[in-house]
Amino acid sequence: MKPAPFVHHSPRTLDEAVAVLGDVGHDGKVLAGGQSLIPVLNMRLAQPAHLVDINRVAGLDTVTVTDTSVRVGAIVRHAQLEKHDGAYAVLPLLRQALRNVAHPAIRNRGTTVGSIAHADAAGEMPSIAVLTDAVIEAIGPRGRREIAAREFFEGPLQTLLEADEILEAVRFGRFAPGTRTAFLESARRHGDYALAGLGVAVDVEGDGPDAVVRGARAAYVSVTDIPVVLDLSEAVAGQRVSSASWDGVEELVQAGIAPEADIHASSDYRRALAVELTRRALTTAATTTEPATT
Ligand code: FAD
Incomplete structure (x- = not known):
């Protein structure tokens, strides 16, 4: 399909972009990479009369x-x-x-x-x-x-x-120095939107196998309506990075997420996936060889 007709604005400065969008208000949409907006327009799920294309605005690319x-x-x-x-x-x-x-x-x-x-x-x-x-x-x-x-x-x-x-x-x-992080997700095909996923930030004291976890936080993808941060610290604090079991995180994750069912996966499947991914992401972060935050 093709989009409904629209006026394409291509401001060169941020002031100009603000002025144009201010004039058209609810009839306008900002166009950035277009990777989400253009499909929406092509399917006519939205029909803005004006697109304010910010790709040529100076100073936004750093x-x-x-x-x-x-x-x-x-x-x-x-x-x-x-x-x-x-x-x-x-x-x-x-x-x-x-x-x-x-x-x-x-x-x-x-x-x-x-x-x-x-x-x-x-x-x-x-x-x-x-x-x-x-x-x-x-x-x-x-x-x-x-x-x-x-x-x-x-x-x-x-x-x-x-x-x-x-x-x-x-x-x-930026996280506190020494925080170790990881991101894991599961999708049916590489590159698809995730059935479930999460980023974790693990606060670790010490180095090597004897390093001890002080706390951890996680934020989920595809299993909550809006992104929220779960504090997993009570379940992980005190464990050694080399032998941590993460047994206690299941209850916290189950309580903190509310996955919707859709054609790709049931709610229970996403829930189980989120719990398992949490354990794996914690292990990945705690034992990572990627840079800890500085
Ligand atoms: P656009 O498409 O230009 O805009 C998207 C929306 O945000 C529009 O409403 C627009 O008005 C608004 N907007 C954009 N920039 C601004 C701004 N600066 N100020 C105000 N409003 C603004 N994304 C993922 O996260 N994970 C995926 O796995 C994933 N898979 C994809 C697979 C496919 C096949 C496609 C086509 C897209 C996928 N995307 C995925 C989406 C991709 O990441 C988009 O780049 C992103 O969602 C939107 O960025 P954009 O710059 O393309 O925004």
Whole structure:
């Protein structure tokens, strides 16, 4: 199918983009990588009269590593962030998760910030945003505002962003030094949206096989309506990384998720998958040879 007719705007500055979107409001949509929006338009699930294409807006294509965050501009492609060695060195969870987003061709065009704006419960990066306590930077006719990722997601495909606002960047927060991370998911085919998945951040004291877990947090994909962080610390604290059983996490995960059934999997299957993936992700993170956060 082809989309309904629309006017294509191609602003060169952020001020111009804000002004255009402010004028068209609810009749407009921001176009970033187009990997989610264009299929929606082609299927005529949405018929905006105006597209505000931000791909030529200056200054939105940078990744900036600071002492506290990795700031990702609105048109940074998934692949650009995935390959960014500076971001990997301080927050390896970004690359660990991005490897699971769709296929390389889609990661070459789709943007990480666009994925957070889209707020698909099956998307990886909204969960990473909440797990890292990210800050969402929005700009609109009323000026700039910052929103905590944990408050940003209201429901599947629903966020606190107003129709006339643009996400300028997302600042993914860095973990405390020594935090070990992993991302695992299960999909029917490589590159498909996950049946279930999660990112974990494990707080470890010491090095080598005698290192001891102090706490852990997880954020899930495809098993909660909106990304939420589960604190698994009470079930994992005190275990040695080399012999941890993670026996206690099942109860916490079962209580913290509410998977929906669909044509791909039953609710019970997703639930069981989430529990097993949690155990594996904890082991992967606790014993990882990838950089711990610095
Ligand atoms: P667009 O498609 O341009 O926009 C998506 C929505 O977000 C639109 O409503 C748009 O208005 C809004 N938006 C985008 N950027 C902004 C902004 N800066 N400010 C305000 N609003 C904005 N994603 C996954 O997470 N995991 C997957 O496994 C996965 N598999 C995929 C498989 C296929 C075959 C395809 C086609 C896509 C898949 N995706 C997957 C989606 C992909 O990650 C998209 O890139 C992402 O969801 C949206 O990013 P985008 O830049 O393409 O946004």
